Amino acid sequence: MRIIIAYLVGIVFGVGISLSGMANPAKVINFFDFAGTWDPSLIFVMGGALVTTFIGYRFVLKRPMPVFDRKFLLPGSNAIDGKLLTGSAIFGVGWGIAGFCPGGALPALGTGRIEVILFTAALVAGIFAARALMHFRRPTAPTQA
Amino acid sequence: METEFTPIASTVGGVLIGTASVLLMLTLGRIMGATGILAGFFSPASRDDWLWRAAILAGMITGPVVYLALMGEMPAVQVPISTPMLLIGGFIVGVGVTYGSGCTSGHGVCGMARLSPRSIAATATFMVFTAVTVFVIRHVIGG
DSSP states (O other): OHHHHHHHHHHHHHHHHHHHTTTOHHHHHHHHOTTSSOOTHHHHHHHHHHHHHHHHHHHHTTSSSOTTSSSOOOOOOOOOOHHHHHHHHHHHHHHHHHOOOHHHHHHHGGGTOHHHHHHHHHHHHHHHHHHHHHHHHSOSOOOOO | OOOOOOHHHHHHHHHHHHHHHHHHHHHHOOOOOHHHHHHHHHSOSSHHHHHHHHHHHHHHHHHHHHHHHHHSSOOOOOOOSOHHHHHHHHHHHHHHHHHTTOOIIIIIIIIHHTTOHHHHHHHHHHHHHHHHHHHIIIIIIOO
16 A cells, blocks of 8 residues: 555656656756746746645644654754755755756656666766765764655 | 746646645655655665655656656656766766755755755755856856
């Protein structure tokens, strides 16, 4: 049951990304190109997603537990530290270069386009490289949001 | 490369992204963050943990196929950059989201919707750096 639900949630997310334009690097880069070929569409993606999630979470998180699990797994840390801000800044640079973010690229794999496969391979390589570096510098298990 | 302004499709897409986030929290109690789901797929806590991650990734990849069935064409994927830059960008994104513990879906949607100060700070940071990077590439270097 959990697997079927996860698959269906993935489809809803994947169709949403496909419709929104987040799977299209040209559109993503244009959103950030205020001085050039600006396309404000992604404001509407962010707006639609945020309002829906904000309202939905109010109801869902009032429950004592999720339907198919024992507890809600929410990130516990509130620290705004150098690691968070540096990592986010690095992500921004990469997103600006490539035009794909992870949530845009993963569904886009379904189009079978070679560019998406190459980006995703590089993305996974980057994740492993960063983990190796973190492990090397501080041998405790890193946490993921 | 110009792209068409699509407020309606983008809003509907955003609502679906939000719906997926709410459904995942309701059913499995998880944050709908692409970074976290992908990272955990490669190092799951258990067999069960791997299975739901594999299923949701399979669902995401099915998304464009469902879109094709509904709309009669695959979603547009226009890549206005060279392959080396795409690979460099992908690698940098992977490093950044690992250090930053999340990306547009995890911090930008789920975290912001929880009004998490951490996610708001992360989202503001990557949006500014993305805009600056695009400006530099298009109008300083490429200008």
